[in-house]
Amino acid sequence: xxxRDFLLTATGLGLAGCSRAPAxxxxxxxxxTRAPAYSQNIYDTVRRxxxxxxxxxxxxxxxxxxxxxxxxxxxxxNTHPMLVHxxxxxFRGLGAKVAIAEGPGHRRGTLDLxxxxxxxxxxxxxxxxxxxxxxxxxxxxxxxxxVSPFRxxxxxxxxxxxxxxxxxxxxxxxxxxGATLSMKNLFGLVxxxxxxxxxxxxxxxxxHQSIADLHSLFPRHFSIxxxxxxxxxxxxxxxxxxxVGVLVAGRDPVAVDATCCRIMEIxxxxxxxxxxxxxxxxxxxSNIQQVGEPVESVATRFELIPELQGLRSTQRPA
Amino acid sequence: MDPSGLEKIEATQNADGGxxxxxxxxxxxxxxxxxxxxxxxxxxxxxxxKAAAWLSAAQRSDGGxxxxxxxxxxxxxxxxxxxxxxxxxGADRHARGLDWLRGLTGRDSSPFFRWRELVVxxxxxxxxxxxxWPWFPGTSAWVSPTSLGILALRxxxxxxxxxxxxxxxxxxxRFLFDRRCADGxxxxxxxxxxxxxxxxxxxxxxxxxxxxxxxxxxxLKDSFNLxxxxxxxxxxxxxxxxxxxxxxxxxxxxAGAPIFTMPCRTLPDTxxxxxxxxxxxxxxVFLD
Numbered sequence: 001x002x003x004r005d006f007l008l009t010a011t012g013l014g015l016a017g018c019s020r021a022p023a024x025x026x027x028x029x030x031x032x033t034r035a036p037a038y039s040q041n042i043y044d045t046v047r048r049x050x051x052x053x054x055x056x057x058x059x060x061x062x063x064x065x066x067x068x069x070x071x072x073x074x075x076x077x078n079t080h081p082m083l084v085h086x087x088x089x090x091f092r093g094l095g096a097k098v099a100i101a102e103g104p105g106h107r108r109g110t111l112d113l114x115x116x117x118x119x120x121x122x123x124x125x126x127x128x129x130x131x132x133x134x135x136x137x138x139x140x141x142x143x144x145x146x147v148s149p150f151r152x153x154x155x156x157x158x159x160x161x162x163x164x165x166x167x168x169x170x171x172x173x174x175x176x177x178g179a180t181l182s183m184k185n186l187f188g189l190v191x192x193x194x195x196x197x198x199x200x201x202x203x204x205x206x207x208h209q210s211i212a213d214l215h216s217l218f219p220r221h222f223s224i225x226x227x228x229x230x231x232x233x234x235x236x237x238x239x240x241x242x243x244v245g246v247l248v249a250g251r252d253p254v255a256v257d258a259t260c261c262r263i264m265e266i267x268x269x270x271x272x273x274x275x276x277x278x279x280x281x282x283x284x285x286s287n288i289q290q291v292g293e294p295v296e297s298v299a300t301r302f303e304l305i306p307e308l309q310g311l312r313s314t315q316r317p318a
Numbered sequence: 319m320d321p322s323g324l325e326k327i328e329a330t331q332n333a334d335g336g337x338x339x340x341x342x343x344x345x346x347x348x349x350x351x352x353x354x355x356x357x358x359x360x361x362x363x364x365x366x367x368k369a370a371a372w373l374s375a376a377q378r379s380d381g382g383x384x385x386x387x388x389x390x391x392x393x394x395x396x397x398x399x400x401x402x403x404x405x406x407x408g409a410d411r412h413a414r415g416l417d418w419l420r421g422l423t424g425r426d427s428s429p430f431f432r433w434r435e436l437v438v439x440x441x442x443x444x445x446x447x448x449x450x451w452p453w454f455p456g457t458s459a460w461v462s463p464t465s466l467g468i469l470a471l472r473x474x475x476x477x478x479x480x481x482x483x484x485x486x487x488x489x490x491x492r493f494l495f496d497r498r499c500a501d502g503x504x505x506x507x508x509x510x511x512x513x514x515x516x517x518x519x520x521x522x523x524x525x526x527x528x529x530x531x532x533x534x535x536x537x538l539k540d541s542f543n544l545x546x547x548x549x550x551x552x553x554x555x556x557x558x559x560x561x562x563x564x565x566x567x568x569x570x571x572x573a574g575a576p577i578f579t580m581p582c583r584t585l586p587d588t589x590x591x592x593x594x595x596x597x598x599x600x601x602x603v604f605l606d
Contacts, residue, residue: 112583175511
């Protein structure tokens with residue numbers, strides 16, 4: 001093993017904490033919080049969510065990673081900028097140094113996209129806070145226990161040097177994977193500048209396997225899922241707005257995403273990347289300490305394209 | 319031509335001779351666009367230029383170029399480098415780059431792939447008309463790298479015509495025609511996914527039109543109309559530049575087309591704006 005590879009492996013392992021192999025299982029805390037609209041109340045709501053999860057981020061570099069896909073401000077394709085701004089303020093309130101970063105999958109003008117999506121209007125000094133992950137400096141990171149054919153991936157240094165990655169996806173259906181949530185949102189970390197637009201290597205390596213491998217590098221990133229208005233039908237771009245009125249958050253992305261699936265009335269056990277990354281144990285309700293609104297009180301049926309009907313929960317929440 | 323674009327390009331060159339996208343280390347793509355912009359503005363770049371030296375040194379042993387020197391893989395950016403005049407990196411290096419580019423195809427283009435998919439997954443993959451280029455070896459062909467591959471080979475063909483080159487250009491152009499969306503423009507990849515029509519994008523529509531210069535304009539009427547509409551509504555300087563270049567290639571840029579209104583936020587945006595302005599004044603560096 002070359003020294004450089006060794007160092008990069010060490011970086012990867014450091015990011016992973018230890019490895020994907022689960023430690024003796026403690027129940028993962030997942031909060032489901034009502035947030036009926038993108039209004040000023042959202043700032044207090046996000047502050048309460050962070051307090052609930054007792055995040056210790058004083059003096060730490062926190063990187064918010066929203067889901068920016070398309071230029072359209074009036075749609076539900078992108079994570080809403082007001083939610084991202086609320087997270088900026090809330091993490092700053094806890095003493096963190098906050099930055100925002102994203103590497104869209106197929107549109108090249110990331111800042112233009114963010115501008116059109118309303119980020120410049122809502123987040124003061126947005127351009128100073130933001131890094132285009134598609135064009136960032138990169139380091140090759142070896143995957144500790146790959147399930148895809150990848151043995152290593154180039155990843156942006158802005159991500160690798162952050163202390164806490166916060167995945168902030170939109171709650172959407174996805175025509176290939178069933179649902180795109182905090183783990184699928186990690187595709188935006190993979191640099192287009194190296195792999196292209198789209199990052200088609202991830203598809204050829206297996207979308208589910210690639211998601212699981214990215215998760216293995218960031219297994220304890222924090223997640224705040226924008227489920228205020230999600231997207232159903234032919235997501236993640238051409239679907240329909242789906243008001244849900246919730247924010248789902250937690251430190252265990254598998255547990256967060258499994259909970260979102262239950263809210264969407266998708267069976268998490270049938271979303272392959274979830275079981276690849278967390279096993280059936282990781283998505284089991286018995287292993288999730290769910291607080292806030294009960295899933296059954298907010299669950300709403302996300303329409304699925306015909307090809308994905310097999311993902312539907314066999315049982316609707318009581 | 320607005321001199322501020324060239325001034326910005328000059329001001330952002332790294333000490334090693336290359337250019338960054340915003341700031342930081344040098345990348346192949348912005349370096350090539352900077353040199354193309356200079357060329358478009360009538361500034362010749364000798365092999366002794368430090369940017370040319372940076373590009374020459376960055377060539378990999380397989381003949382291709384990586385997106386940046388720390389990346390261990392030749393990719394689509396090789397097409398960009400071969401768009402430059404051979405003397406910039408040297409005729410031999412340039413020829414090896416073209417060989418690498420000609421050897422690259424989208425993985426989904428081969429009949430073997432479709433046969434394998436049928437055997438392994440039971441799925442019948444529809445055959446793709448034409449053969450395009452991928453962003454990254456071992457992956458599917460896409461509209462942007464295919465358009466740039468065509469432009470690179472056209473330059474090569476203009477210098478040294480050959481049947482093989484012409485056939486490769488034509489088959490790649492067939493790929494673009496096959497991928498055209500229902501509205502006449504181009505998405506970044508396919509025209510539909512899981513049975514749903516996909517939307518077109520300004521950047522890829524401009525690039526594809528540029529790469530289809532010289533083809534039957536009668537087949538492109540819808541594409542011109544859409545590109546003109548995109549140009550009126552443009553929301554990025556890069557998109558506007560590609561649309562202008564694509565429409566100019568077919569003499570379809572409307573008189574009084576709106577001027578650039580969006581900021582140039584990356585070096586390629588700045589360079590493409592300079593290149594489009596030069597094309598409007600009669601010199602299209604991608605075609606001439």
